[in-house]
Amino acid sequence: MTVIYPIGTLSELSGVNIETIRYYEKVGLLPAASRAGNGYRQYDDASVERLAFVRRGRELGFTIDEIRGLLALAHHPDQPCSNADRMTRSHLEAIEGKIRDLQRMRRALRQVVDCRGQTAEHCQLLRALGASKPQLRSARRR
Structure with a gap:
């Protein structure tokens, strides 16, 4: 028997907020959900697993496109x-x-x-920021 989850439950199970789930669906990281008679999205265990994969990939800093490629690879285990x-x-x-x-x-x-200056005039950060002025490159004209 297949268990069906509404988007709120999917969010809780996967640790991904609802707006992000909708975004991932929009950009194709998560297949479009089926709809209940009332129009609400419905998800299954495969959606939970896929969303967890995407979340872990994002936590590691992979881009949406990189995760898309990793998902494709994950679905073809015979590939190198x-x-x-x-x-x-x-x-x-x-x-x-x-x-x-x-x-x-x-x-x-x-x-x-830990600047000990009493006023902005003596502020170490402000002095450091103003200390090195950008060098202007002369424009080459041909």
């Missing part, structure tokens, strides 16, 4: 995993770059935190 591996490596490199950027920002902010 090389595309998923390539996507994962690329994604990991991007995350590592973001981590380096965040660490650089943290170092910069630590240098100006």
Whole structure:
């Protein structure tokens, strides 16, 4: 026997809010739901599992298009995993770059935190922001 869930129950079971479920349906990550006689969306256990897959992918930072590709791969278990591996490596490199950027920002902010200045004129953050003026590149004319 197939269990049918309204969208609110699907939201609770999957941990995805209702508006996001509707959006995922709109962009094709979740198949269009069947409708009850009253027009309400109806979902089954496969929808719960698919939505959980999408949610976990989003938590890892994969894009909608990347998740679409991963879903396609998941539905063809006989296919090689090389595309998923390539996507994962690329994604990991991007995350590592973001981590380096965040660490650089943290170092910069630590240098100006706990400013002891009494007025904005003596504020360390404001001084740091104004300290390096962007260099203007001369426009090349041909």
